[in-house]
Amino acid sequence: MEIPLHKLPAHGLFPVTLPDGSDVVIAVSPGGIAVFADECPHQGLPVSAGSLGADGTITCPFHGAQFSATTGACVCGPATDALPRFASTIVEGSLRIGPRLAPG
Numbered sequence: 536m537e538i539p540l541h542k543l544p545a546h547g548l549f550p551v552t553l554p555d556g557s558d559v560v561i562a563v564s565p566g567g568i569a570v571f572a573d574e575c576p577h578q579g580l581p582v583s584a585g586s587l588g589a590d591g592t593i594t595c596p597f598h599g600a601q602f603s604a605t606t607g608a609c610v611c612g613p614a615t616d617a618l619p620r621f622a623s624t625i626v627e628g629s630l631r632i633g634p635r636l637a638p639g
């Protein structure tokens with residue numbers, strides 16, 4: 536799936552459903568653009584309802600877990616696992632989203 540970069544916010548979280556039905560969230564932060572499963576590893580709720588701070592930290596609105604917007608690493612509980620990442624590249628002015636990546 537490709538999304539023109541001009542359709543993305545300058546900063547923030549942008550939820551998208553992929554053609555295979557996967558819900559993902561695109562995080563646009565000072566560290567760049569990354570794509571994650573829109574599913575908090577704490578209780579599976581959508582992190583896209585949360586916020587992305589100026590420091591590049593995604594905060595889940597449900598119980599306050601925090602994740603790096605560039606790597607998905609959990610930086611504050613109650614979650615312990617990272618947000619699962621999807622492959623992504625920028626090609627000719629569009630963000631191309633690839634498959635879900637293996638953890639680690």
Ligand code: FES
Pocket residue numbers: 575576577578579580595596597598599600612613614
């Ligand atoms: S569902 Fe995200 S912190 Fe609980």
